Amino acid sequence: MKCAIVLGTRPEIIKFSPIIRELERVGLDYFVLHTGQHYSYNMDKVFFEQLALRDAKSNLDVGSGSHGKQTGKMLDGIEQVLMQEKPDVVLVEGDTNTVLAGALAAAKLNIKVRHVEAGLRSYDRSMPEEINRVLADHCSSFLFAPTEKSKAILLHEGIAKNRVYMVGNTVVDAVAQNLEIARSKNHVLENFGLESGKFLLATVHRQENVDDAKRFAGIIGGLQKVQAEFGVPLIYPIHPRAEKQLQEFGLDPSGLRLVDPLDYLDFLTLESNAKLVLTDSGGVQEETCILGVPCVTLRDNTERPETLDVGSNMLAGADPGRILEAAALMVGKNGWKNPFGDGKTAARIVEILKRELA
Numbered sequence: 001m002k003c004a005i006v007l008g009t010r011p012e013i014i015k016f017s018p019i020i021r022e023l024e025r026v027g028l029d030y031f032v033l034h035t036g037q038h039y040s041y042n043m044d045k046v047f048f049e050q051l052a053l054r055d056a057k058s059n060l061d062v063g064s065g066s067h068g069k070q071t072g073k074m075l076d077g078i079e080q081v082l083m084q085e086k087p088d089v090v091l092v093e094g095d096t097n098t099v100l101a102g103a104l105a106a107a108k109l110n111i112k113v114r115h116v117e118a119g120l121r122s123y124d125r126s127m128p129e130e131i132n133r134v135l136a137d138h139c140s141s142f143l144f145a146p147t148e149k150s151k152a153i154l155l156h157e158g159i160a161k162n163r164v165y166m167v168g169n170t171v172v173d174a175v176a177q178n179l180e181i182a183r184s185k186n187h188v189l190e191n192f193g194l195e196s197g198k199f200l201l202a203t204v205h206r207q208e209n210v211d212d213a214k215r216f217a218g219i220i221g222g223l224q225k226v227q228a229e230f231g232v233p234l235i236y237p238i239h240p241r242a243e244k245q246l247q248e249f250g251l252d253p254s255g256l257r258l259v260d261p262l263d264y265l266d267f268l269t270l271e272s273n274a275k276l277v278l279t280d281s282g283g284v285q286e287e288t289c290i291l292g293v294p295c296v297t298l299r300d301n302t303e304r305p306e307t308l309d310v311g312s313n314m315l316a317g318a319d320p321g322r323i324l325e326a327a328a329l330m331v332g333k334n335g336w337k338n339p340f341g342d343g344k345t346a347a348r349i350v351e352i353l354k355r356e357l358a
Helices: 010-026 041-050 067-085 097-108 128-138 148-156 170-185 188-192 213-230 240-248 264-273 282-291 305-310 320-330 345-357
Strands: 002-007 029-034 089-093 112-116 142-145 164-166 200-203 234-237 257-259 276-279 295-297 313-315
Touching: 002 010, 002 067, 002 097, 010 029, 010 041, 010 089, 010 112, 010 170, 010 264, 010 282, 010 345, 029 067, 041 264, 067 097, 089 097, 089 345, 097 112, 097 128, 112 128, 112 345, 142 148, 142 345, 148 164, 164 345, 170 264, 170 282, 170 345, 188 264, 200 213, 213 234, 213 240, 213 276, 213 320, 264 282, 276 282, 276 320, 282 295, 282 305, 282 313, 295 320, 305 313, 313 320
Parallel strands: 002 029, 002 089, 089 112, 112 142, 142 164, 200 234, 200 276, 234 257, 276 295, 295 313
Antiparallel strands: none
């Protein structure tokens, strides 16, 4: 029996890492197919090396492009690999174009699809990720929901109860396992001259933010206001696409400390030591909640409402005044209960796979 793991972005590598380790531990046959959605596999190899994961068996290196072009190239490439390898089950995770292409390719070949982190909804159909996660959920055979709320969403959409498992979120497993690795190897605070609890961290990369001149300008202005208010460094690891848009729109990021994209262990170390994190990333909303670090989300909605419910996170949109107000309210908050599970999600998922494949 064979399991295929289809991934293509760094967050997917991170969230799949506990499942891959568990597959190794129990001796289930698997392989990794890397689409190269965000970066080439060669650029992502450092993630596999740092996290001590087996190399991808196949890589498509599709690169960037329009949603249709990118998804089409991945659909074709994934189908060819699946036809050659003949796995019994395909695992996808999250809401990327890779997830949609992987789920569709497998479903059309009558290969069982298992969607990890199923049932998330922002209810904003203008977001490509929302389309991806809805379609992936509805063409999957079994769905691994991270919370009771996401399970309820799937059942409300008419998915049969016996196809939905509430297992928790592998991000909890990943943070615990990978933070331990980071602490034993990492010197990023010293390298950047930072002290724990005395800096801010920001990430802005989503299409709806960085491709919209007004929204991106508002977010940059908001980050500058926050930095000036608290008087500590604000570190912004900037994605090449966001940096290009920053220049194209003529935005001045003075006061912000822009740095090159960080590897996962460096970012996790900064994240766990930050005074406050400001982000438009769904995964970062989860990680900060688990780490006990307050978060402000630079979006008008979120598919992680659990973070709002427990008080670890606040929505601020792209208005500079709202961003500053939210930051002032969130700084110093802590003590919430982690809603994403107990760190044993990967073991639950692999146990279910074992029962199926047996």
